[in-house]
Amino acid sequence: MATHYDIAILGLGPAGATLARLLDPAFSVLALDRKKQNGGFCKPCGGLLAPDAQKAMARLSLSLPSRILVEPQIFSVRTFDIAAGLRRDYQRCYLNMDRHAFDLWLMSLIPDRVDVRTGAACLHLERCREGYRLFWREDGEERQATASRLVGADGAFSLVRRVLFPHTRIRVYTAIQQWFADRHPHPFLSCLFDAGITDCYAWGLTKGDSFIFGGAFSPRHARKAFELLKQRAEQYGFLLKQPIRTEACAVLRPSGPGELLCGGDGVFLVGEAAGFVSPSSLEGISYALESAEALAAAFNTGQTDPGRIYFRNTLPLRFRLLEKMVKTPFIFYPSLRRLVMASGIGSLGLR
Numbered sequence: 001m002a003t004h005y006d007i008a009i010l011g012l013g014p015a016g017a018t019l020a021r022l023l024d025p026a027f028s029v030l031a032l033d034r035k036k037q038n039g040g041f042c043k044p045c046g047g048l049l050a051p052d053a054q055k056a057m058a059r060l061s062l063s064l065p066s067r068i069l070v071e072p073q074i075f076s077v078r079t080f081d082i083a084a085g086l087r088r089d090y091q092r093c094y095l096n097m098d099r100h101a102f103d104l105w106l107m108s109l110i111p112d113r114v115d116v117r118t119g120a121a122c123l124h125l126e127r128c129r130e131g132y133r134l135f136w137r138e139d140g141e142e143r144q145a146t147a148s149r150l151v152g153a154d155g156a157f158s159l160v161r162r163v164l165f166p167h168t169r170i171r172v173y174t175a176i177q178q179w180f181a182d183r184h185p186h187p188f189l190s191c192l193f194d195a196g197i198t199d200c201y202a203w204g205l206t207k208g209d210s211f212i213f214g215g216a217f218s219p220r221h222a223r224k225a226f227e228l229l230k231q232r233a234e235q236y237g238f239l240l241k242q243p244i245r246t247e248a249c250a251v252l253r254p255s256g257p258g259e260l261l262c263g264g265d266g267v268f269l270v271g272e273a274a275g276f277v278s279p280s281s282l283e284g285i286s287y288a289l290e291s292a293e294a295l296a297a298a299f300n301t302g303q304t305d306p307g308r309i310y311f312r313n314t315l316p317l318r319f320r321l322l323e324k325m326v327k328t329p330f331i332f333y334p335s336l337r338r339l340v341m342a343s344g345i346g347s348l349g350l351r
Contacts, residue, residue: 005030005115007299008134008147010122010160013043015271015288016153017106018060020114022296030145031110032120032136035103043155044177044247046203046212047099048189052286054095060289068105070096070207074189076348082194082232084338088347094189096207122159125150131266149306151268151295153288156250158273161261170259170275173200174222175251175282177214178230178243182206190238195334197229200253200282204238213240216251216282253279255325260318262311270295276317280328290317 005028009016012033020031035042047070057064077092110116120138127133130146137143152160156172187206192215194202202215213233217225230240252272254260260275262268270276271288278284294313298306330336341347
């Protein structure tokens with residue numbers, strides 16, 4: 001293993017894997033990720049590929065293998081405002097998929113010239129004379145390497161962001177979801193709002209023979225809030241007894257443009273580590289793909305200041321996020337949401 005690289009990428013989710021694939025072959029690249037082909041880290045996620053993510057994949061000429069998809073494919077979202085007692089169905093064109101298989105597939109597209117280290121948990125990183133030094137555990141051994149430039153593609157709880165940009169704040173939620181054997185009479189996809197429990201939202205969806213129910217909550221008392229929301233959902237016909245497994249992770253929800261961070265001083269952030277995630281839906285795959293493409297283009301110019309180019313390349317992405325921040329109150333403020341749902345505008349019919 002080489003001890004020094006031009007670029008080190010921490011995290012191989014959609015952002016990191018796409019960046020590693022698109023970088024010019026002239027770069028020596030180290031990529032670390034906790035996932036393994038069999039076992040290792042699995043991203044807790046509902047596993048829906050949104051239209052924006054489909055569009056990003058189309059632009060990158062990526063064709064999704066059918067083995068990634070999971071039955072059934074559902075074309076409407078059953079939306080509940082629990083406090084108001086309202087339900088509406090809205091047409092949506094998500095793809096139901098196996099999120100772990102999706103991540104592994106994107107990793108499989110990385111060229112062999114990239115030094116990919118799977119099952120590698122980064123322990124520490126620091127600035128050094130060569131740029132940045134990374135320490136990680138792999139196959140029970142502690143290893144280290146240096147890199148001239150460092151990319152944080154390590155998600156909401158980004159080690160790169162926490163260590164190297166400790167004073168940059170962003171709103172954090174705890175996402176909790178549970179898997180159940182599906183006992184509902186018909187498959188469905190749902191979105192639930194209850195402002196008394198969370199100012200974000202919850203979701204439920206059929207995935208193969210299973211049903212996933214989850215939500216995003218303030219980190220304080222998140223598990224208590226999740227259990228309370230389960231009880232209320234059961235009153236609306238959700239069958240949520242005897243969970244098979246429980247998953248949890250941090251999720252970001254930017255509330256202002258100052259929370260979006262591209263990096264600095266030879267460090268670059270992509271995907272959710274940069275705060276590039278929808279504040280309304282918490283969808284992050286499209287932003288991960290787009291920010292990775294933007295950073296690869298900046299690196300591949302060969303210019304000495306790729307940070308400036310990366311910032312410029314992500315302007316459309318950041319403007320789109322700002323637009324979503326402006327629209328978010330119409331979805332999450334109870335009185336506005338109640339007005340929209342009561343009107344039936346955009347729905348498939350009144351319920």
